[in-house]
Amino acid sequence: MTTSAQAATARAGTSRRPGAGRTPVSRYRQTVRLLRTELVLFYRYRVALFFAAFPLMFVAFALPLEGQEPVPGIDAAALNMSGIPVLAALSLGLMHVPNVYAARREQLVLKRFRASGVAPAALFGATTLSVLLVVAVLTAVVAGIVAARYGALPADPLLVLAGVVLVTVAMSLFGIAFTRLTRNAESAQMMCIVPFMLLYGVSGLVVPLDLLPEPIAAAAALLPTTAAAGLVRSGYWGHDLFGGVAGGEPAGFAELWTAALPSIGILIVWTAVAVSLLRYFRWDPRQAG
Template sequence: MSAMVGTPRRAASTLGSLRRVRSLARAELRLLVRNRTAMFTALALPLLTVAGVNAIGVGEDTEIPITALTVTMLIGFALLYVVYYNLVTAYVARREELVLKRLRVGELTDAEILGATALPSVVVAMVQIALAWAVASVAFGLAAPVNAILVVVGVAIGVVIFVLLAAASTAITRNVEMAQVSTLPLLFACMIFSGMVVPAETMPDTMRDVVQFLPLSPVIDLVRLGLTGQTPAGDTVDFGASFSEAGFPLVIASLWIGNGVAAVRRWFRWEPRA
C-alpha cells in the first residue's frame, strides 16, 4: 500500500520539478535573447572562429576529412563559447543581482537552479551542432559516422563537464566583466591543445600525454572516434573496436565530472562576497 502511495507522490514531485525548471529556463532564455553580446557569443562567434581556422588551413596536413574536422571544431567551440563562457557570465550576473539567493529560498533545489539557468545555453549549443552536422552531411558530403553513439555520448559528456566548470569558475569571478579574464586560461588551453584545432597525432608524444587530460580532450577524442574511427594516435578502427578505444577518454571525462561536482559543492557561491 505504501509503495502504491509513494509512486504517485514521486511522479508528482518529478512533474513539479520539471515545471519549475521549465519556468526558470524560459525566463533565462528571454534574458539571453535580450543580451546582444551573449547572443553574438552564442550564435556568431563559434561559426566565425571555425571559418577563420579553416581559412588559414589548420588541419590540412592531417588525414581527417575536412568536413569531419570542421564539425568537430564547431562542437568544441560551441561547448567553450556557448556553454562555458556564457554560463560563467550568467551565473555571476544572477549571483551579483541576488537572483540566486532569492531563488534558493523558494521551492527550487540547488540542482534545479543551476540546471535551469544552463538549459537555454545548452539548447542553443545543441541546435548549432545539429545544424552543422546536417549542413555538412547534405551540402559537403560528410560521411556517415563510424559510431554515432560515441558522438552523442561525447557531446552529452561535454555539456555536463562545461556546465560544472562554468559553475566552478564563478568562484574566481567577482563580476561579469571579470569573466572575460577568468575564463581565458581554460578557453585558450582547450582551443589550442585539446586536439580540436591541432589534431593530437601531430603533437609530440610528451605533449600529447599531458594535454589528453584537459577537460575538452576526451570530448574531442570521442567525437572524432565516432565520426571518423580515428584514435588520438592516428589509427583508424571500425565500429566494434571504437568502443574499446573509447575507454580511456571516458575515464578522463568521468574524473572531470566527479571533480566538477565536488568543486561546485565546495566553492560555488550563491550570493556576492561580503
C-alpha cells in the first residue's frame, strides 16, 4: 500500500479524544468511516484486486468437468463453481488481510490508530465488513454464471448466505490475528500460503471428503472451510452434502438445516477462537515478539 493510502486510512479512523474541545466519534461512525475508506483502498490496491479476481479463475478450471454427475442431477462443473464463494473468503481473508495489516503496521498507521482512540472493534469490524461485501459480490457473480449456464438457482439462499457470512467473518478475523506472526507485508504473503493451501486442500472443494482416508476426513470436517463448503453447496443444491458428494440425497428445509447445525456450530467456535486471538494483536512493529 502507498504512503498516501496509509495516511487516508489513518485520517478516516481517527477519533477525537474527550477533553480536546471536540466531540468524540462514536464506534459506529468510526466503523462506517473506516469501511468507506477500506473499500476505496481496496479498489486502488492492485494486489487486493488480484485476490478478488483469483477465485473467479476457478470457473474456467471447473468447465472441463461438464457432463459428469457426482451427485445425480447436479453437473460436476456447477457443483465445483458453487463452492467458489468459500474460496473467495479464504483468499481474501488469509491472503489479502494479513498483507494489508502488516503493511499498515510497518507504516505505523496501526500505532496511530491505537494512540488516537480508534476502537479495535471499529477497525477490525470495518475490515471484516469490507471483505464480506467483496465476497458477496463474488458470490452473486458466481450465482449468475451458474444460473446462465446451468439454469440453477440456490435451493436455500438463506443457508448459502449463512455459510458465506460465517466463513468470511472467521477467515477475516484469523487473517488479522495472523499478522501477530509476521514481521512485514512480504513475510505475510509468504507465510499465509501454508494455511491457505492446507484449508483449501482438505475443504472438500478439491477432493470430496468421502474420497479422503477416514482419519483425514474426520479431522478435515472440523475445519472452518470444510464446514462452510458443506453449508454453501448443500444450500445451493438442496442436497445433504455435508459428508461429501457420495450419497448426497435431496433434503427438505427442516432436514437440511438440521444437518447444517454441526457445521454452523464449528464456524461459530472458530470465529470465537479468532476473536480471542485478537487480544495478542501487535499494533507497533517494535513490540516484542
